[in-house]
Amino acid sequence: MGLRMNSIEEELRYLEKWFIIAVLIGVVSGFAAIIFHLAIDYSIQLFLKWLAGYEPPKPGMESSIPIIPENKLLLFLIPPLGGLLSGFLVFKFAPEAEGHGTDAIIESFHYKEGIVRSRVPLIKLIASALTIGSGGSAGKEGPVAQIGGGFGSFLAQLLKLNPRDRRIALIIGLGSGIGAIFKAPFGGAIFASEVLYMMDFEPLSIPPAFIASLVSYVIMGFFEGWDHVFWAPDLASKVYVLYDPPTLTFFALLGILNGAMGILYVKIFYSVRDLFRKLKKVPRTLKPAIGGLVTGLIGVFYPQVLESSYGWLQMLIRGDFTYMPLQTLILLPFLKILATAFSIGSGGSGGVFAPALVIGGSLGALIWHFASSILPGYDVPIAAYVIIGMMSFFGGVGKVPIATMLMVSEMTGDYELFAPSLIATTLSYIITGNFTIYESQVFSRAESPAHGESKVGLLRIIYNKLKVEDPSLLVKVRAKDLMVEAMAKLNCKSKIAQVLDLMKKYPYRVYPVVDDNNRFMGFIALEDIVIRAPRRSNIEIMLLPIERGVTVREDDTLATVLEKMIENEIDKIVVIGEDFELKGIITLKEILKLLVSTKIRVKIR
Known part of the structure; x- marks a missing residue:
């Protein structure tokens, strides 16, 4: 009994220590998410709508119809323009703001004692808004993680916290930023703990991350409304068919497909990244513009790959194939992978979460087409396949299965799919193996310098190195x-x-x-x-x-x-x-x- 009381007292002291810090981080992350959201909207209005005449569809209850310009050649020129501006800003003032943000925070946690330069969040916000707003295939997750995490690091340095606490403040900021921008406070807090490792959690961060994520979510909700990011049909009346053996079999097939495509995503993304790093004679400030050219070229023929593509994903959830014929749907996952690799891998600024949801969702729609074609009268809504595709693809490729299932459930409001998604997400996670879109992840706390590499962690590193260098x-x-x-x-x-x-x-x-x-x-x-x-x-x-x-x-x-x-x-x-x-x-x-x-x-x- 005495031990239990001591444990409760320690937990209360821990919460007392972190409560004010978590609230402050949550407040700043919430307002930063609002500013970032508005910056992307204005950037899309400027670059895509006014300059190119293209208005992408929007997600949500009142989703819009896309306006595609007659002269699509303008779509070829706008992404490189955004890449040029973003590249100049990033490589001139904060080179660590390139790429997909979340990985930079993971790297800072493990290898830099939770330190992020104070200028990085602002540069990341502007550069990412330019990249996404000009049509770059990227998402909000990475930038908002680096913005929130950057403030957490800044506050920790201001308060002169020790390295351990500075790391916790860093990932509290990561989680609260994610929780606000995706209106997913529960998933955002868990994401912050889970994304650091391929097969582990950072438990000390979870209680304060919940507080910060809730605060940021409330602020975002008051300013932007409480609707889910995506509208999805109520599947409560269809629960009985979601557990039919044929449907569960198709979900398993979707998980296998997403696992294979996840490996392809990682390989292509980092191959393109490494290719651009080898271009020593090309100034770094110009590389995002070159990546933008490739993205723009794809966008001329398939505008579905431009910016986050959330509006197109919303159309799939609704089952609206007006602008998404089967041949386009088949190509979309591959084209989105290429566009994302060139938009971000070239040095552009943006996240990899949104593209992953689009890739997984489109694969889910393809499996639904397949199921409908071989089972006449098949009445499971396409939304179930698209949403489970979203969950299972990023759950596997990001090595965050639990957080992703929670986040996507919160983003769509479809909690009935949480259990059926376990099949697809588990298979995708297993098949992707050690392939992860976050290269700074380590296997577990045992391998993390944040905890001091254990002997077992060192053994794992030795084994993996020998398999590559001297099998x-x-x-x-x-x-x-x-x-x-x-x-x-x-x-x-x-x-x-x-x-x-x-x-x-x-x-x-x-x-x-x-x-x-x-x-x-x-x-x-x-x-x-x-x-x-x-x-x-x-x-x-x-x-x-x-x-x-x-x-x-x-x-x-x-x-x-x-x-x-x-x-x-x-x-x-x-x-x-x-x-x-x-x-x-x-x-x-x-x-x-x-x-x-x-x-x-x-x-x-």
Whole structure:
């Protein structure tokens, strides 16, 4: 009871510490989201409507009909103009504002102690409004994450918070910005915690992120209204058909397709990015304009790829194919990937979330077409497929399945799809594997410099590096080549008093335990012996808690050794022979010695 009370008191102190900071971050993020939203609207009016004569459709309850100019050649010229202005602004004043924003915040969290230069949020806001407003295929998520996160970092530096708290303030700002701009306070807060890792969360950020995200959402709602970003039909009356075996099968197919397309998205995006970085003779300020030319060229023939494309996505949710014939729908995911890669990968400023929703939503519409064609009278609304496509595509490619399902549910108001979406999102997440659109993500907190790389985290980095640089080493080297003698093994029949001298000589955290025939029995922790030493020094080791331990055979490969250590989250493993005889032990130290001997460098970042 006392421990529980202490825990509650600690949580209350934690909330008291962060409440005012979270509210301040939420207020600024909310107003910044409003300004950013208006800046994009005015930019679209200036570049696309007034200069090019193109008015894209809008999402929401009162979605509009697109106005496409007769002279589409103007659409070819406007994106490079926006890219030119954006490129000059970014590379002249804040080069770190290029690209897709969210990744820059993730990088700052892991590698820069949560520090963002104070000028970055303003430059990011203007540059992104220019990129998106001129037709660049990008979204609001990255910019608003960098704007909110940038203020969180600024406030933390102003208050002279330590690096740990500065990082938390940074991602509180990220979450509150997302929560405001997409009117998704719950999903935004979870997104901030989940997006940092491929398979983990940052739990300390969640309570204050909820507060900040709620505050920013309320401010956005008062100024922009409380309607969802997308209008979607009420699917409550169709719940019974969403769980039919054929429909669930099609959702699974959608998840598989989204996983495959997610890998393509990542590969193309970063291939284009790397291509532009290799163009050393081209001034950086001009590269976004070149990317804009490619986007504009696509836009001349398929204006559906320009800007965020949310209005076109809304038309798919409504089932309106007036401007979206099947042949266009088939091409749209591929064209949107290309347009996004050239708009952002060239150095333009914008987010990757909106394009991902459009790609996933259009793939969902294609699967719905397929289902309708083979099942006459199929009455599941297309909205179900489009929305689940949105969830599953970004859930997989962004490695944020939970946050994405929450955010899209909040953006559309269709919470009935949360459960059916689990099938598609899980499959997409599994298929994309280590492919992620956020290259600064690390696997888990164990690999993050923000938490100090653990030994297990370092083992994972070593394993991944060897798979790329010297895969033959993983097969050639055997456990017997790495193992060393276990100098500090304890006999199970020894008494505590008898092993204390050995433990003083070898002060390890755990010790291997063997029987009289040198057969490995497991590991015993130092604290389990020390705690009992003063009072029960005559007790035998075998009567203390002994963990079973993980073992490998002498002929097992280095790959097997590393896989078992990573899977079981241990930094030492026992090598056994026949009849479980203890042959030796392998620790991180032995693996690092191997890397030194082979001259393979392990670089964390």
